[in-house]
Amino acid sequence: MRRPSRSPRVLLAALALALALPVGLTAQDQAQAAAQATPAAPAPRLTSSPAELTLTVPRGRTAPGYRLTVTTAQLALTTSRSGATVLATAPAGTGALRFRTGGTWQHATRVTDWTWRHGTLTLTVATTAPGTSVQARITPAADRYQLDWQVTGQAVPDRLGLAYALSSAGHWYGHGEAQTPAGGPGTDQPWPLDSGQVAHTNFGPASYYMVDPFWYTSRSTGLRVDTGHVMDVALNQGGDGLGRFDIESAEPYKATVFVESTPLDVYRDYIGIVGKPAKSDATYRQYAEPVWNSWAQFYTHVDQAKLLDYAQDLHDNGIGGHTLQLDDKWESNYGNMTFDPKAYPDPAAMSKKIHDLGFDFGLWVTLWINLDSDQYGYAADHGYLLKSAADTTKPCTVTWWNGTAGIVDLANPDAKAWYEGRLKSLMSAYGVDGLKFDTRFIDEKCAPHEGYKPTDYQRLGAQLADEYDLQGVGIRVHWDTTAHRAGFVTRQEDKGTGWDSLRASVSQNLAISTIGYPFVTTDMIGGSLGQPAPTKQVLVRWAQSASLMPLMYASTSPVETNDPTTGQKVVYDRETTDLYRAALARHARLAPYIWDQVQATLRTGDPIMRPLFFDFPKDEAAYTVTDEWMLGPAVLAAPQLTDAPTRSVHLPPGTWYDVAHHRTVPGNRTLTSYSTPLGTAPVFVNLHAKGAQQALQALR
Structure with missing residues (x-):
């Protein structure tokens, strides 16, 4: 030859x-x-016809390649990969690029001019607003393209927005804690997002919710909106099938659209922008043992005697933990940073007793100072409080769940030094080991310090909190890259005490961990939203679920608690205590495996708790599984999250060890009617995954 x-x-x-x-x-x-x-791979190329412009990005060594088609008669953007649509903008009636002016929404229509120069496609587009056009720039790269646009001409917009047809990209994920008509984030968190409805106004850097402007899809596309302004985000609102991502600003809209081979690749692209954790804020012990917090056990009806009885009761029943935190309410007035002498006659002795029982001692704190605090006047007179956005000559006042307050301005060095000095004095005087920071560091009603933006307060808050032991409870900062890199534990928004909240706690952790906050914990086990005390079944199932997550955050005692709706004591039976203790023991045995996943996350940025499809992207059924997750590469958690004797368990491809039944099971199947008596929380080990032997040793 x-x-x-x-x-x-x-x-x-x-x-x-x-x-x-x-x-x-x-x-x-x-x-x-x-x-x-x-x-290097061949450069993107542009072809044109009377009806459309087509950007073709060739396949690279690590990128799948894609095509972006711009329809010119009525502007539409359609992204395809391997000949199939993976993301498309909304239909003409809504418009791809939209803006609000004079209270009315307008949108881009016909492309009137375009240029292709130096790797950027620039479009001039007419709009439905007279005398107004849109200037858009699309800059393609191997696995993404940048879309920047702004409104020019007669109209003066106050909002700019992107709109997509949700079904064009399959299912949608990301976002973080979602406001929904069904009660999210307290009792509802749709997973995928398009399976429910999201109507999230005030989605922004000052939000109390853990959110980031990043979404990804089952067809391996993603959207990141680069803004420091408040957004109005809606996904399938009213069942309209649309994803609308609106910014409350007329500044140029900047977005990155990712086009990848798998959802995990999209996530990694995003992490490449915002950064991965540089460390873990929590220690090994804080991963291995729960933190106990007084909030759901007592709410504000707490005092020194009750707290010590609580700690003694946990200790005597063999229910350990690394920390006992005194939550709201311990201050004489909010912002005073002094113990209420009537409720806490000897806080130093209280702290010593808690330490003697084997717990660290923690306190709940906030930067919000109520108007009736004896510190408010001093802080206001010295310019230590954020100013009002409406009148910067006056302090900003905000209403929260404990009254009306001002907020310490962390961008003012003198204010920060004053606040920190008071914190350190408090901790030193009473043997406080760490703090649970609560509330936000800025509010939309407040004006940032001169030279600062609202997003800067996420960075300033993260830097402040990073100097204190947060005791495995973390702090709710987001949006800014500092928050991503700080490595804080992220605790969820308060949950109810019913089955709906237990299920929401799972899907919400998946949402938070896949927007770049991998060290996640649910809200307090059993819930903390002021609803009736959790039933035995909910409390046990929640503890079992949390035991298969990175950290455990506890409050409601499995011995006895208080019903906030009736004021009556609720006493659980011995089985409740035993099963709760067993869940804690399982988590402790898993701690070496979990700690290895923490170290892996510090290297890669990958989440520890993640959806099945991150590890098994070709498993189509995995994209709609709402009640299972992977804990690292080897452990599949499928605990019972409903009041039922059985459940279905989906197993992705592979060979799995069924821990409850001590058997090996082939994957790529669904186990129906899997028995789940109250003592059983189904968990499986992928026998060929890294860490499998370590996980088996812990779970057996």
Whole structure:
């Protein structure tokens, strides 16, 4: 057979590559050097026709390649990969690029001019508003494209927005804690997001909710909106099938659209922008043992005697933990930072007793100072409080669940020093080991310090909190890259005490951990939203579920608690205590495996608790599983989250060890009617995954 000849150009290239490789390298080194010397993928190219413009981005060594089609008669953007649509903008009636002016929504229509220069496609687009056009710039890269646009002409907009047809991208995820008509985030968190409805106004950097402007889809596309302004986000609102991402600003709209091979690749692209944790704020012990917090056990009806009885009761029943935190209410007035002497006659002795029982001692704190606090006047007179956005000559006052307050301005060095000095004095005087920071660091009603933006307060808050032991409870900061890199534990928004909230706690952790906050915990086990005390079944099932997550955050005692709706004591039976203790023991045995996942996350940024499809992207059924998750690569958690004797368990492809039944089970199947008596929380180990032996040893 005749050997094919090579062209002179190919021979010269091969010779040049050979000459470029240094001698003395191993075959592996030479292969690596050759790969690094491989020419870059061909540049994106533009083709045009009377009806459309098409940007084609070729497949690269690590990128799948894609095509972006711009329809010109009525502006529409359609992204496709391997010939299939993976993301498309909303239909003409809504419009792809929209803006509000004079209280009415308008949108871009016909492309009137375009240029393709230096790798950027620039569009001029007419709009439904007279004398007004949109200028848009699309800059493609190997696995994403940048979409920047603004409104020019007669209209003066106050909002700009992008709109997509949700079904074009399959299912949607991300967002973080979602406001929904069905009660989210307290009792509802749709997963995927399009399976319910999201109507989230005031979605922004000052929000108390853990949110980031990042969404990703089952068809491996993603959207990141680069803004520091408040957004109005709606997904399938009213069942309209649309995703609308509106910014309350007329500044240029900046978005990144990711196009990848898997959802995990999209997530990694996003983490490449916002950053991965540089460390874990929680210690090994804080991963291994729960933190106990007084809130759901007592709410504000707490005092020194009750807290010590609570700690003693946990201790005597063999229910351990690394910390006992005194939550709201301990101050004489909010912002005073002094113990109420009537309720806490000897806080130093209280702290000592808690330490003697084996717990660290923690306190709930806030930067919000109520108007009736004896510190408010001093802080206001010295300019230590944020100013009102409406009148910057006056302090900003905000209403919260405990009254009306001002907020310490962390951008003012003197204010920060004053606040921190008071914190340190308090901790030193009473042997306080760490703090639970609560409330936000800025409010939309407040004006940032001169030279600062609202997003800066997430950074300032993160930097402040990072100087204190947060005791495995963390702090609710988000949006800014500092929050991503700080490595805080993230606790959820308060949950109810019913089954709906237990289910929401699972899907919400999946949402939070896949927007870049991997060290997640549910709200307090059993809920904390002021509803009737959790039933035995909810409390046990919640503890079992939390035991298969990175950290455990506890409050309601499985021995006895208080019903906030009746004021009556609720006493649980011995089985409740035993099963709760068993869940804590399982989590403690898993701690070495979990700690290894923490270290892996610090290297890669990948979440510890994650949806099945992150590990099994070709498993179509995994994209709608709402009540299972992977804990690292080896452990599949499928605890019972309903009041039922059985459940279905979906197993992705692979070979799995069924811990409850001590058997090996082939994957790529659904186990129906899997028995779940109250003592059983189904969990499976992927026998061929990294860490499988360590997980087996812990779970057996």
